[in-house]
Amino acid sequence: MNLNETYWASRYREDETGWDLNRISPPLKEFIDQLEDKTIKILIPGAGNAYEAEYLFSKGFEQVHVLDIAREPLENLKLRVPSFPEENLHNVDFFKFHDTFDLILEQTFFCALPIEKRNLYAKKMTSLLKNNGKLVGLFFNMEFKKKGPPFGGNKEEYLTYFGTEFNIEILENCTNSIPPRQGNELFFIFKKN
Structure with a gap:
């Protein structure tokens, strides 16, 4: 299975988006509600329909960047929030993206990647985060019976990817x-070493 732009675009066009909550994830909403500095630069990679970005933007966070390999979810966000800055919508492969951020939010992107890309994901996150930047989000704490995506995992496995690069x-x-x-699900806050 080639999990490329064509694959993900077709999932949106065919409305096969079982991961989509049609709203912000409650754990991330609770985390966002505690953020006080609205000037921080935030990335949501593999953002899908990006309800987290919509929520952040509605709360006055203006440096919110949304990245997805498929154009469809970015267009969906723009339809819901016409004033969302076009230059903060990135239709690009996560592994080819370059910039730096204070905070990166993880919501169902990690589990959509093939397991062999998890080490690359952890390394890419360190390059995208500023010093003392944080990666915050949710991981599945289970294995799935059918072949993914989504791909499951557990706490011990995740520590092997993130334990050296992050506090x-x-x-x-x-x-x-x-x-x-x-x-x-596991909730996590990892701070770049």
Whole structure:
């Protein structure tokens, strides 16, 4: 399976987006609600329909950047939020993207990548984060019966990718997941070393 732009674009066109909550993820909303500095530069990679970006923008965060390999979800965000800055919408392969950010939010992007790209993901995150920047989000804490995406995993595995590049501030069971994911998600805050 080639998880490229064509694959993901077709998932949006055919409305095969089972990961899409049609709203911001409750754990990320709770985290965002605690952010005070609205000048920070934020990236949401593999953002899909980017409800997190919409929420951040509505709260006055203006340096929110959204990245997706498929154009369709970026267009969906622009339809919902016409004033969202066009220059902050990046239709590009995550691994070919270059910039630096204070905060990167992870929401269902990591689990969409083939497992063999997880080390590359961790390394790419370090290059995209400024010194003391943070990677914050959710990982699945389960294995899936069918072949992915999504691809599952567990805390011990994730530590092998992120334990040397980041200070693991939090990596624990998520207490406010949506009901279908309750008990199957880990919330994390990783700070770049």
